[in-house]
Amino acid sequence: MEMREKILTFIEKNSRVDLKDLAVMLGTEEAVVANELAAMEEEHIICGYHTLIDWEKTSLEKVNALIEVRVTPQRGRGFDSVAEHIYNYPEVNAVYLISGGYDLLVTLEGKTLREVAQFVSDKLSTLDSVLSTKTNFILKKYKDHGTIIAKPKEDERMLVSL
Amino acid sequence: MRNPLSSRIVEIPFSGIRKFFDIAAEMTDVISLGVGEPDFDTPWHIRDEGIYSLEKGHTAYTSNAGLKELKIEIAKYLERRFQVAYDFDKEMLITVGGSEAIDLAMRAMLDPGDEVLIPQPSYVSYVPCATLANGVPVIINLKEENDFRLTAQELEDAITPKTKILVLPFPNNPTGAIMEREDLEAIARVVIQHDLFVVSDEIYAELTYLEGKSHVTIASLPGMRERTVLINGFSKAYSMTGWRLGYACAPEAIMEQMLKIHQYAIMCAPTTSQHAAVEAVRNGDRDVEEMRDEYNGRRRYVMKRFRDMGLQCFEPFGAFYMFPCIQEFGLSSDDFATQMLQEEKVVVVPGTAFGDCGEGFLRISYAYSLESLKEALDRMEHFIQRVRASKG
Numbered sequence: 001m002e003m004r005e006k007i008l009t010f011i012e013k014n015s016r017v018d019l020k021d022l023a024v025m026l027g028t029e030e031a032v033v034a035n036e037l038a039a040m041e042e043e044h045i046i047c048g049y050h051t052l053i054d055w056e057k058t059s060l061e062k063v064n065a066l067i068e069v070r071v072t073p074q075r076g077r078g079f080d081s082v083a084e085h086i087y088n089y090p091e092v093n094a095v096y097l098i099s100g101g102y103d104l105l106v107t108l109e110g111k112t113l114r115e116v117a118q119f120v121s122d123k124l125s126t127l128d129s130v131l132s133t134k135t136n137f138i139l140k141k142y143k144d145h146g147t148i149i150a151k152p153k154e155d156e157r158m159l160v161s162l
Numbered sequence: 163m164r165n166p167l168s169s170r171i172v173e174i175p176f177s178g179i180r181k182f183f184d185i186a187a188e189m190t191d192v193i194s195l196g197v198g199e200p201d202f203d204t205p206w207h208i209r210d211e212g213i214y215s216l217e218k219g220h221t222a223y224t225s226n227a228g229l230k231e232l233k234i235e236i237a238k239y240l241e242r243r244f245q246v247a248y249d250f251d252k253e254m255l256i257t258v259g260g261s262e263a264i265d266l267a268m269r270a271m272l273d274p275g276d277e278v279l280i281p282q283p284s285y286v287s288y289v290p291c292a293t294l295a296n297g298v299p300v301i302i303n304l305k306e307e308n309d310f311r312l313t314a315q316e317l318e319d320a321i322t323p324k325t326k327i328l329v330l331p332f333p334n335n336p337t338g339a340i341m342e343r344e345d346l347e348a349i350a351r352v353v354i355q356h357d358l359f360v361v362s363d364e365i366y367a368e369l370t371y372l373e374g375k376s377h378v379t380i381a382s383l384p385g386m387r388e389r390t391v392l393i394n395g396f397s398k399a400y401s402m403t404g405w406r407l408g409y410a411c412a413p414e415a416i417m418e419q420m421l422k423i424h425q426y427a428i429m430c431a432p433t434t435s436q437h438a439a440v441e442a443v444r445n446g447d448r449d450v451e452e453m454r455d456e457y458n459g460r461r462r463y464v465m466k467r468f469r470d471m472g473l474q475c476f477e478p479f480g481a482f483y484m485f486p487c488i489q490e491f492g493l494s495s496d497d498f499a500t501q502m503l504q505e506e507k508v509v510v511v512p513g514t515a516f517g518d519c520g521e522g523f524l525r526i527s528y529a530y531s532l533e534s535l536k537e538a539l540d541r542m543e544h545f546i547q548r549v550r551a552s553k554g
Contacts, residue, residue: 010459014532021532024466025459153203159186159509160179160196162286162335162516 003028007036008045013146015049054141054149062094062109064138065116069104069124069132079103082129091119102134113137174293177286178515182499186509193538194509194530198335200401200482201529202456204400205449208400208442215437222433223430226425228256228409229436235443236409244367246382246392248411255421256431257437260365260395260408261287262424267361267391267410268295268420270325272338276326281312282517283485284331293322303519306487309476314348321352330380333366336516336525337485338461338478340370343378350383359416360390365408366481368399368450371458372396377480381411388413391420398481400442405435457482460528460535467539471546480506485513489522491549498526505548506541522540 005124023030040046055062071082087095110116141149186192233250241247252324257263261423278292281302292299302320304310332341367377381390394406468475474485488498495512
């Protein structure tokens with residue numbers, strides 16, 4: 001693996017690592033890591049640093065939905081134009097072009113069920129190129145971004161073994 | 163009542179870590195750098211195969227030597243990774259961990275009075291296994307100045323007319339030392355010249371960190387295959403310690419006798435573990451690589467921290483241990499470890515647990531998350547600063 005990929009592989013799991021430590025672990029200089037990170041941010045290889053939150057454990061109510069959307073692609077622009085129209089809504093978390101039974105997978109976050117329903121019926125379904133939608137509410141998140149949400153595992157090993 | 167115990171067994175001491183375990187177990191907020199096993203769970207696809215084998219009702223004994231399917235996969239693996247070919251049918255045995263294989267090899271090869279050369283510091287079971295097999299353990303003290311590698315001269319100096327076996331424990335627990343091809347070639351010349359046999363414990367073979375150089379098994383050198391018992395297993399490479407599964411490869415004549423002992427003492431290695439191991443050795447290369455990269459990062463991190471603390475430590479390129487030198491503090495390994503446990507609640511293993519020549523050293527395991535390492539090393543740094551200050 002090249003240094004870039006090594007950095008990415010590491011920070012994908014832990015973006016808060018101290019750059020000094022990361023450089024040591026990768027066997028390079030801190031400046032090298034810092035420069036690579038800056039360059040990759042510039043090139044938009046690194047698109048953001050986010051935090052994985054289990055909102056269930058907080059007092060804030062959140063509702064998440066996965067919406068399968070079938071659309072008519074537009075001449076010359078394919079799916080990009082309608083995708084752009086959809087992803088510009090701030091309540092939309094993610095938009096993916098999908099192979100299979102439908103075209104776009106839209107993930108959505110709202111405060112209430114009603115809010116999500118309203119977005120789908122008022123905004124999404126009314127778009128000219130949208131043929132149909134199917135809304136799936138997320139009931140429970142078990143694992144997200146490669147991390148198991150439920151329980152941090154205890155170290156069960158003996159304190160000392162030879 | 164008569165004394166129920168065998169005097170030979172009674173004379174064998176318990177391993178030296180009980181004390182630490184007992185003290186640490188009483189304390190809260192203890193952070194340990196004392197384990198000799200990986201911190202990763204067994205990769206899920208491997209566990210899944212174990213579960214599936216249970217669902218399918220594969221719960222009977224396997225043949226004594228182990229599942230044919232597993233032995234075939236191991237033979238392919240050894241050829242692919244270490245360029246050494248074994249007949250899965252006649253030269254291989256699946257054991258209950260590498261530990262059983264060590265015991266079998268000694269028992270199959272030793273007659274009373276035969277000497278077994280055991281380089282130390284090293285894993286604790288070679289000496290008692292040699293003794294239990296009526297052999298005479300002869301210790302070779304490895305030196306930090308040689309990066310704890312065994313030199314041909316050291317070997318030569320220890321050989322007597324009674325010497326039969328050389329134990330080769332590399333990559334090494336507790337030092338993290340490795341033996342490279344040239345080192346092994348020098349050893350092989352002496353071994354062949356004196357007509358010795360080698361018990362090569364390569365349980366950490368997958369965990370070496372020299373750029374572009376993977377582990378070399380002495381069995382792959384010319385003239386050595388016929389005088390080597392190669393021991394390896396699943397515990398360290400695939401994070402499968404609790405599955406208790408290892409294997410031995412040896413020339414047919416030795417293997418036959420090892421199998422005989424195994425047949426009477428053990429019957430066969432755990433069936434579920436063998437089914438899971440098929441998946442490990444067939445599809446586990448990537449898991450091994452990921453874990454190796456992770457260990458390597460931590461190894462560099464700990465090495466850097468030691469340098470920053472001014473703690474002398476040779477750079478180890480194998481297993482997941484560091485073996486720093488603490489002679490500057492004027493404390494024995496045991497006292498250092500005990501005091502650090504009491505004052506900073508950090509568990510490490512005194513080097514003396516692995517042989518007298520481990521005096522003045524500590525075994526530090528880096529089979530822990532970066533966060534744990536960081537916390538433990540911070541505490542260790544405080545301790546060291548305090549000891550240095552008190553010495554003036």
